[in-house]
Amino acid sequence: MRQLSISHEDVDRAADRGRVARARLRTGWSSRLRLLWLLVGPGILVMLGENDGPSMLSYASTGSSYGIGFFLPFIVLTFLMAVVVQEMTVRLASATQRGHAELIFDRFGPFWGWFSAIDLAVGNFLTLITEFIAVRAGMSYFGVPAWLAICAALAILSLALLTHRYWTWERVTLAGALLNLLFVPVALLAHPNWHAVGHALFTWRPLPSGSSQQTLLILLSDIGATVTPWMLFFQQSATVDKGLTRRDLGFGRLDTVAGAALAACGALAAVIATAPLYARHLNLASLREAQFAQALRPVVGSAGAALFALGLTEAGIVACITISISSAYAFGEVARRPHSLNLPLREGKAFYGVLFFCALAAAAIVLIPGLPLVYVVLIVNVIAVLAMPPALLFLYLLANDREIMGDLVSPPLANVVTGLVVLVLVAAGVLFGLSIIAPHFFVRVFGHLLPG
Template sequence: MKPSKVFAFTLGTLSAIGGFIDIGDLVADALVGARFGLRLAWVTVLAVIGIMCYAEMSGRIVAVTKRPAFDLARSRLGPRYGLVALVGSFLVTGLLVMAELSGIALSFQLVTDISYLFWIPLATALVAVSLWALPFEVLERLYGILGLSMLVFVVAVWQLHPDWGDLWHSATTVAPTAGETWPVYAFFAITLIGAQMTPYEMFFFSSGGVEHGWGPKSLGEMRTNVLIGFPLGGLLAIAIQAAAYVVYYPAGIEVSHISQTALPVVVALGKVGLALAAIGIFAATFGATMETLFATGYDVAQYFGWSYGKVRPPAQTARFTTVAGALLLVSAALALTTLDPIRVTIVAVVFSAMLLPLSLLPPLLVGNDETVMGRYRNGRLSNGVGVVTLALTCLVSLAALPLLILTRGGAG
């Protein structure tokens, strides 16, 4: 088989590793697992189904119209709607990039025992060089494949020899654990949705389809990306929750630092586990950093009608590259202020959850437009899952800020 065929499906893998398993998920899953076990695993299942539906919808729209999701948001719903979505996405993404850079630096801290703050400049430089010099396909293949090291969390759960009956009971119980309240339980459910259905995933996926030149003949490849990539991300998310539950919950330990996400792997697999976890965290956060930067550059360029794209030389897409570079530098400066990455991440994913309806409405409308999509318009399954997901995210959007305030960010 040709190498191009072997790596044909890495866009979905990268979307999962760098979107589903980014710093938001590394933090949220460890927090949730330590406090609630698998009692919020159902949220991850719903998030996987929802993001698969809208990723497939966005990819199908790209294949038919050759236009990405955010571009259609502006033209379909007007510039004011697009501007609100753009500003909100830009602010949330800025916080996420800061946290992702901290995650990259953490991967170096895990193997050197030197504070992650020391590694922030190096992480920023690596991202800047990759943004400028590396081709799009090299990036998605490299960090998509390296990100598979995150499967070490699945192996770690097995090696921890948990009580499988207890794990199953936890996963099938929809209620807070002893000592936790329903508002805190609901807040962390929203946190998981914000971490696992981030708007930039869909923007990156659809814009990446434009970069790849998807057409109707590419629908099989696109759907394979969706069917493999996002469920893989969901599996990894639940594995992180389970590992944290087995190690931390019986001891009553709460996760207070992002390095604690990797500790269950070290307990289960020792130094080999630590090395694989460090590689996986590096790949996941590096991939997510690139995704968020690209998604922001795509959004701004598409809104203002600028030339954009990673497959073109940077000189031909100067404004696109400048936006991504400027966001990187601002985020690096924020990371060096010693703001707590966990608190920043929690706030960012909660606000991300609040923005979800703005991101999901345009593809749902366009996907149903027969004059645009023809025979490729949404079917009953896409519409059913899409409408239910949109309704759910509207409820999440309304509840997110009150619960953030009421629970003091999950503190209780």
């Protein structure tokens, strides 16, 4: 057999895997914890990364529009959906050692491959714009001018990549992503009625009041805040880049569940923190930039408002990093160029070039004055939901492809749940479409069925 050539990327990944192998040799709790520490990452990053600027603004808009009630358990449900879907990407990565985009290209051909790549590129670019909007909004609370906030976000994105090492990048970004939990103290400072929170989580009540169309927009936006196509591409590629194998699958699953639990805490905290604004009839959807945190100041105090603004900034910055990397991974996989965070700059010019180009272009658009902040954010989340069913079909077909998956093909229960998720997403999309195209028909036929 011809000798395989070894790249710099392989050497770095082998160093990471060597640590895992040594941890496996030891026994006892401390070595199990060490193994967990070494193997978690992509799942927590993808889930906290998806608690991004638009998502947090969507949750804040939910809290201020509907208070504590139906949307709390609904958000928990969306995270359960996310776990089912994302677990498939861990399985695909462990079984095939390929990214999502290259699997679609290889197995379904370039025609469908390009469709999925274009969906991802457009969706990611729109989402990146909203991430910079969130950074701008968060920093404007502290009086930081928009251009400086955007430049700072780009500088942090560059710093995170300076090491050209997946492991270091992952740990630095994880530390940043955990700041998403800043929303938890903000929720505590709002002195929520815990009885109402518990009641809402178990009874899904009170149901939201207001226009059905607005409720549907928020519903779709909250789904889009939890399950989006970039997550599929990112987690699968990051799992491959990290080097997880079939043997690590259990830890990969644990990583995904832990990420979902942490992200659900952040999401619920954002709803609970902004719920008092509902009682004051103050809807965040009508506000701009720094007014978000300022509106919360009478409820959570100056410290709480500052934490909210910081949390929003963090959410935007972390997602800028993860989403631009997901675009770069997909580009590398489709164009057959080296694609790894272990690549030195000279070997990964195209990879890093795409990454920075996407971020720079989105940042430039955000500097246009007068963008309708919350509306843009809600619409981008809705687009993410609409793009999800075709992406899920590819995922379903790949995860059931015995030729590449072997014994890791999806179990029947996962297939049923995926089918249900697709049905729910398509039904929500169709209802949303009807509410726009034929609003009177929509209200007459579905108005009484929907909350609101």
